[in-house]
Amino acid sequence: MTSKHLTAEAGSQLEQVNGHTNPGLPEHKPRITDSSPQAERITERQIAGWFILSMIGTIGFIVSYFLFDSEPGTYDNLRLQNTAFGITSAAALAGIGIGVILWARQLIPDAEVVESRHDIAGSEEDQAVAVEILNQAKEESGIARRPFLRNTLIAAVALAPLPAILVFRDLGPLPGDSLFKTLWGPGVRLCQDPGMVPEEDRYIRAEEVTIGSAFHVIPEKMHESEHPLDEKAKAAVLLMRVDPRELNTDPEKEDWGVDGIVAYSKICTHVGCPVALYEHQTHHLLCPCHQSTFDVTNHCAVIFGPAKRPLPQLPIAVDDEGYLVAQRDFPEPVGPTFWEINMRETSVE
Amino acid sequence: MKLLAERRRHPMALVVLLLVGLLLTGGAYAAFTGTSTANAEEYSASDVEEGEKLFVTNCATCHGMSGEGTENGPGLIGVGAAAVDFQVGTGRMPLQMMGPQAQIKQPQFSEEQTRQMAAYVASLGPGPAVPEDEYLDPSKGDAAAGGGLFRVNCAMCHNVVGAGGALTRGKYAPSLSGVSEKHLYEAMQTGPQNMPIFNDANLTPEQKRDVIAYIKEVTEETEPGGFSLGSIGPVSEGLFIWFFGLAGVIGITMWLSSRSK
């Protein structure tokens, strides 16, 4: 197994390369600390100095732990304490580090030592013994002689992990039609998105949505659903009003907006970031994650970037009390493309 | 009704319809910006007159002799005093040069001149006025509520702590650090450049004040963890560790493995 290219004798013998003779290790040059006892003493004191600095750092850390009280409403003390922790711990640790390294550099002998390499493969004797042991094991176990035992064992071991995979089945439910449904439906009112600050639903009247404004919208009663964030992750909508003359409305979707007010899913059809950067002069919607750009005047068709599908439009209307409501759920699934995306219809009620 | 049905296809019908629509939206706008248009600031006739002079000499080339707009600049009828105060007060107007968007720079007019121009533009049509001081005091606002509103309505363009960010084709959302309360309010109210307009139905004056309180809190309060490296997140942290962290490490390794004299 040993490589035929390796020279037989290791270590001491220096190989020739390209015909040149290896001049061998350069002569070791003594350091100042090797020759001058005075320099050695100074170095020793320096190193001890670093260790003492480390002790001061450690004490400083303990002091700063107790020194700073938190004050309500301001983080000055927290900042000071954090800075103190940083400086004192750096001193405590660097003191030890620098001291030890100086010790190694200046006081411990620094002449280079040569060690020879050994073949990685075992000697021929090792290999012969190993082969013998393996053969003996094969013989004693009878693994070659008893193919029936061997094969059933292999089959059993191969099958055994199946339950281990199976028990992970309940990691999650099957998708079903959950990606085809959102909380939007006929008559569901549009509410302002309060972020994570709890508040009553704030409905939106059509006349409040003036030209150039953008409302971040969630369906009403979202917070009463079982998993509000799961619902929000599908149902978040951006509501804008554009001068109707600027909209190139598809005749089939003529009544999906209200006098220039249009609502589109806020979830990017690329990988699902909220597409919320609305430029009210260009009517472009930009996703800050991967820069997909959608054109609101053309039913949010993609005009730049990695997304392919337009943002789904939420058909809206005005209810009896003058509030904006959804006419129905989104006509197509929101968010990133997935394999089953065209396999079902979204619910049309 | 028959009469109406007959006239429906009359060429003038479109004009009438548009006028009705404009009146409705304009009326609604006035109604919902009412709280801040009912402003204490009253402009005198001389303010308007002086403002008109300034307007004609400095703004009319692009915005038209009476603010009706030209190919080079939008019409200013109905944009209100707040828009003028913001655009001129932050130095964005007059434009230094054509570009993706107006740049902030040293204001070109004194406060008095700005006020006069605002008075003139306000006289062209009803629009949002310069906000009242009551809504500009961050100490009266609720920073937590403002934070919620800020994250939903502002952070996607301006970054969660107002450090700014990119928009399409060279446009950008500027940093909010160091912007005055009044200009923050006016920006929300008037939607400068490509920023959406947040009228008083979308964000009430109290909510705008909450947002201002939040911005002031995050841009002016001490950063607990140390220097913030521009508050732009993992990119600056990554650059920092690659340049300074790695330089430190390599410095140590070189010292460690060098031979001492």
Place this chain on the structure above:
Amino acid sequence: MTMTHEPTTAVGKAANFAETRVGASKMVREFGRKIFPSHWSFMLGEVALYTFIILVLTGTFLTFWFKPAMGHAIYEGPYVPLQGVEMSEAFESTLAISFEVRGGLFIRQMHHWAALLFMVAVSVHALRIFFTGAYRRPREINWMVGIALIALGMGAGFTGYSLPDDVLSGNGLRIIDGLLKSIPLVGTYISFFLFGGEFPGVDIISRLYTLHIMIVPALIIAFIAIHLMFVVIHKHTQWPGAGHTNRNVVGEPVLPTFAAKGGGFFFMIFALLGFLSGIFSINAVWAYGPYDPSPVSAGTQPDWYIGWMDGYLRIVPGWLEFYVFGLPLSLNINTALLAALVLFGAMAIWPFFEAWLTKDYREHHILDRPRNNPTRTAVGVAAVVWYAVMWAAASGDLMAVFFHMSLNDMIYIFRIMFFLGPILGFIITKRICLGLQRKDREIVLHGYESGEIIRLPHGEFQERHKPLDPHKLWKLMAYESPRYIPAEPGPDGKISKGEKRRATIAKYFYEDRVAPVTKEELDAAHHDHHALESGSHEAGSRGSIGH
């Protein structure tokens, strides 16, 4: 080992105890005087090891307070701008660690800085191994273990980044969700099984937590153990140098020198991270706020080591998604996983590919200076450029603002550079390497430029070139330069198709070559030199002067 006498000192008793229970003397004998070559570039792997230890220490501290749960909470802690805000318990406990546990913020920041530095260290370490050819036989397996460690490091980093459940990391998870859903056939199921249903669900944080604090670190520890075991088996490589051969190791013994330096180095790295964590803020999660699927921050980026994949997602155009019989093939998204496979796969097979190309299956313990293997260095730079283009693309929006450029133009530039960058990188690097090799040849043959001006008898001024001392000379001329080996017939006397293909690729890669100086060339040059020095102008001026 039989003890000849009873120890009397405390240290002696302890040593005796250890010896008679674990046979410590055998270990000391085996490892005590093992030799490690000393060079700064050999310490980068140690940085990775030490930062990992610091990660385990600080991470353990954080687990005592962190609550990996997505239960509903309303914040009532000291951070004013979030008081009364809804959040998950995970986010709430992260805030508590930052604002209420003394030193919690410091340790959190140290954990994060250490993670960034860990990934820097493994990456730079891997680059050092690649560019010096240290992965060659017998170290191919250890090279692959190292690649696995990089991938595991990315996994550890990403799972940890996501734990605080803030707006930034939540959007990162949302991107992962989108990436998983783009996988044909099974993607939706994988996503539902990972998140326990629809995104974001209520399970993901606790699942990531298990991965982050147990499974991934356990794997990392196992792989580190294998990695180090191989270093012991193979012994360390060394740079070419006088006295260094393929059969020896020259350096410092473990006890005491290397142990002292290595131990001191650990404290230095720890100190550096302590300093960074005290002075520079990192991942201020309170500023991002609790995760909510609706908001997002401008400048949403992952930590740097995931950045290249995010950048890839940004530059791929949308038309790469298309539908076959209504079934989506989202090549605009799922090829990000493919790009990762290409990069890691190419790294893994490179040692075998290179050996096949050059027919060099020998053991190598002496490193190549990067210039002495221009092809490998150029391939490495091409890969680095490719990576860097994707990496930079992830911050294209920030660059656009910073340099007052159009975001869209930035992406067009990155799209072009994605293809052009590696090619340019390859060509330029190879030329630079060949140039440096020629320069080395000149120095070997004609000496280095001494800065001394001499005037020749006929009046011409020349700079005197002085010969190098033999130890430095050795480093510049005693190397092997890979060469193009034309197709050779196999044992059956025929040139196989595979061999032909090998020769075609090898010709492109290795035909341009600067041969190392041979003994004969050196002797001839010396002869010329002596002639010049003794004043015979005709003999030597052409060869030695004026390059």
